[in-house]
Amino acid sequence: MATPLPLRVFEAEARTYRRTWRGSVFTSFLSPVLYLLAMGVGLGSLVDANLPAGLENVPYLTFLAPGLLVATAMQTGAGEGSWKVMGGIKWTQTWKARLASPIGTTSLVIGHMLWSAARVLMVSAIFAFMMAAFRVAPLLQSLAAVGPALLVGVAMVAITTAFTVRLEDPTGLAMFFRFVVIPMFLFSGVFFPITNLPGWLQPVAVVTPLYHAVELARATVVGTTPAVAWWVSVLYLSALILAGTVLAMAPIRRKLTP
Amino acid sequence: MNTSTVGSRTYPQVSSLPMSDALISARALTKKFGDFVAVDGIDFEVRQGEAFGFLGPNGAGKTSTMRMIGAVSPITEGDLTVLGLDPMTQGPQLRSRLGVVPQENNLDEELTVFDNLMMYGRYFDLSRAAIRERIAELLAFVQLEDKRDAKISALSGGMKRRVIIARGLINEPDMFILDEPTTGLDPQARHVLWDRLYRLKQQGVTLIITTHYMDEAEQLCDRLVVMDKGKIVAEGSPLSLIAQHTPRDVVELRFPVGVLETVGDHVAGLSDRTEILADRALVYTDDADKTIAVISESTLEPETVLARRSTLEDVFLRLTGRTLVD
Ligand SMILES: Nc1ncnc2c1ncn2[C@@H]1O[C@H](COP(=O)(O)OP(=O)(O)OP(=O)(O)O)[C@@H](O)[C@H]1O
Numbered sequence: 001m002a003t004p005l006p007l008r009v010f011e012a013e014a015r016t017y018r019r020t021w022r023g024s025v026f027t028s029f030l031s032p033v034l035y036l037l038a039m040g041v042g043l044g045s046l047v048d049a050n051l052p053a054g055l056e057n058v059p060y061l062t063f064l065a066p067g068l069l070v071a072t073a074m075q076t077g078a079g080e081g082s083w084k085v086m087g088g089i090k091w092t093q094t095w096k097a098r099l100a101s102p103i104g105t106t107s108l109v110i111g112h113m114l115w116s117a118a119r120v121l122m123v124s125a126i127f128a129f130m131m132a133a134f135r136v137a138p139l140l141q142s143l144a145a146v147g148p149a150l151l152v153g154v155a156m157v158a159i160t161t162a163f164t165v166r167l168e169d170p171t172g173l174a175m176f177f178r179f180v181v182i183p184m185f186l187f188s189g190v191f192f193p194i195t196n197l198p199g200w201l202q203p204v205a206v207v208t209p210l211y212h213a214v215e216l217a218r219a220t221v222v223g224t225t226p227a228v229a230w231w232v233s234v235l236y237l238s239a240l241i242l243a244g245t246v247l248a249m250a251p252i253r254r255k256l257t258p
Numbered sequence: 259m260n261t262s263t264v265g266s267r268t269y270p271q272v273s274s275l276p277m278s279d280a281l282i283s284a285r286a287l288t289k290k291f292g293d294f295v296a297v298d299g300i301d302f303e304v305r306q307g308e309a310f311g312f313l314g315p316n317g318a319g320k321t322s323t324m325r326m327i328g329a330v331s332p333i334t335e336g337d338l339t340v341l342g343l344d345p346m347t348q349g350p351q352l353r354s355r356l357g358v359v360p361q362e363n364n365l366d367e368e369l370t371v372f373d374n375l376m377m378y379g380r381y382f383d384l385s386r387a388a389i390r391e392r393i394a395e396l397l398a399f400v401q402l403e404d405k406r407d408a409k410i411s412a413l414s415g416g417m418k419r420r421v422i423i424a425r426g427l428i429n430e431p432d433m434f435i436l437d438e439p440t441t442g443l444d445p446q447a448r449h450v451l452w453d454r455l456y457r458l459k460q461q462g463v464t465l466i467i468t469t470h471y472m473d474e475a476e477q478l479c480d481r482l483v484v485m486d487k488g489k490i491v492a493e494g495s496p497l498s499l500i501a502q503h504t505p506r507d508v509v510e511l512r513f514p515v516g517v518l519e520t521v522g523d524h525v526a527g528l529s530d531r532t533e534i535l536a537d538r539a540l541v542y543t544d545d546a547d548k549t550i551a552v553i554s555e556s557t558l559e560p561e562t563v564l565a566r567r568s569t570l571e572d573v574f575l576r577l578t579g580r581t582l583v584d
């Protein structure tokens with residue numbers, strides 16, 4: 001039976017990754033350790049000294065870890081949807097090369113989404129194992145939090161891809177990271193509950209995809225009750241995945257098959 | 259140089275096929291980008307086993323035409339059938355039977371030659387074992403066996419072009435489309451490529467080649483169309499085009515700086531057809547010796563006088579009033 005076209009794209013990405021994985025794997029293991037150490041242990045001891053009851057009744061490290069997990073997934077997704085896409089279209093033009101084969105633009109985009117999802121999954125799973133290794137949470141709960149991580153990671157791939165394919169040069173990407181990705185990382189409830197934000201900022205935080213993933217992951221690991229019903233968050237993130245993917249299609253067709 | 263062949267398939271003979279079996283047939287084929295007409299209602303047919311060329315200057319519409327044939331660019335108007343398929347609705351099926359060498363090098367520079375070819379073969383869903391065998395064959399064919407495990411970024415321009423040719427042949431295509439295969443290469447690298455393409459032609463592979471080098475067209479093409487500003491301005495074999503559109507010989511005259519502008523009328527009187535270019539004057543004639551004799555008896559004092567046969571370059575100049583490579 002013929003291999004579905006998107007899976008052929010997936011395989012090509014995996015083959016490329018196999019040749020270039022070393023740097024990224026190191027980061028995948030190291031960055032959770034550094035974050036957990038610096039934020040959780042260092043900052044955590046200060047927070048815990050001031051809040052004897054803890055945040056959500058758990059030590060700060062436990063409060064923080066699930067948020068950092070999904071935030072890492074979010075950043076991985078943003079990376080896969082930005083530099084990678086810009087490269088495929090503009091720099092190396094490997095996406096254009098692919099289109100001379102039976103692969104068409106739809107398969108190209110779906111294959112890209114599938115491979116990026118696999119990348120998010122890898123990074124999140126490693127993070128979850130590190131959480132368990134540092135005894136932040138039991139392994140099963142940590143692994144369960146990979147679910148929301150995957151959702152927000154792939155949602156970010158879709159949104160970022162839809163954005164990147166509309167750019168003519170990479171300056172817009174630097175802006176995107178500075179004014180979207182980093183603020184989202186800081187103010188979506190990863191480091192402190194969004195109820196501590198100024199009132200006018202809270203609704204902004206609530207519409208970020210990361211906020212929903214943080215709520216879901218924290219519910220899984222810490223046992224908190226999310227402020228938004230879990231299924232609303234799941235639906236919202238799924239809708240973002242769909243919307244981003246669909247919105248990426250037309251510019252890709254216009255650019256690669258004019 | 260050994261005579262490696264590519265694959266074991268045999269291709270039907272050209273002459274045994276009637277005209278209706280055209281591999282490509284285009285009627286009033288048009289490509290617009292917004293209001294701009296890049297390809298302006300062209301008609302042509304390509305037959306099994308022939309090497310068919312599109313010759314034209316920058317912006318003539320060659321690449322736009324190739325991309326419509328290759329089912330990676332929608333047709334704006336007109337009809338196009340390639341290998342009996344409709345590029346607009348049967349793209350994946352058609353592309354699986356084509357080989358393409360794009361104008362720009364788009365190999366994955368980070369990967370090795372082998373990985374690039376393996377990856378490409380997998381897009382066609384060929385088995386890894388079959389691709390591995392094919393890669394060995396193709397690297398022998400393009401004479402890059404020793405570069406199998408080299409990264410693309412470490413190859414010269416000519417080598418990259420040969421890897422792209424190997425890549426385009428990975429699926430044993432029924433038709434091989436090459437968009438300016440040798441542009442930017444030094445003469446030696448071009449000859450290596452021409453030799454490889456000539457071998458493919460000998461094996462019966464149908465070649466579609468665009469170029470703005472007339473020598474390339476003369477070397478490789480059985481038949482060609484000359485394109486200019488989206489239109490086909492002439493069609494035929496290289497020899498018949500030359501015979502049809504220009505006298506047999508050309509005498510090229512070069513003058514000291516500033517003199518060329520002043521001798522225009524005198525040069526124009528030498529023959530029915532003359533051209534004054536930026537750097538030289540061309541006198542078309544059926545008898546170069548006689549024309550040179552006339553010039554040497556005249557008051558003209560050219561720095562150099564060169565007699566040569568007419569080429570496609572002259573045909574193009576005749577048809578459009580411009581040179582091919584500017
Ligand atoms: N995607 C596009 N959008 C707008 N205009 C385009 C596009 N692609 C090509 N054109 C225009 O169409 C015309 C024909 O371009 P094309 O690339 O087909 O020419 P060409 O004969 O291949 O030229 P060259 O020898 O430079 O490769 C040019 O004027 C070009 O600017």
Ligand SMILES: [Mg+2]
Nearest residue numbers: 320321322361
């Ligand atoms: Mg071109």
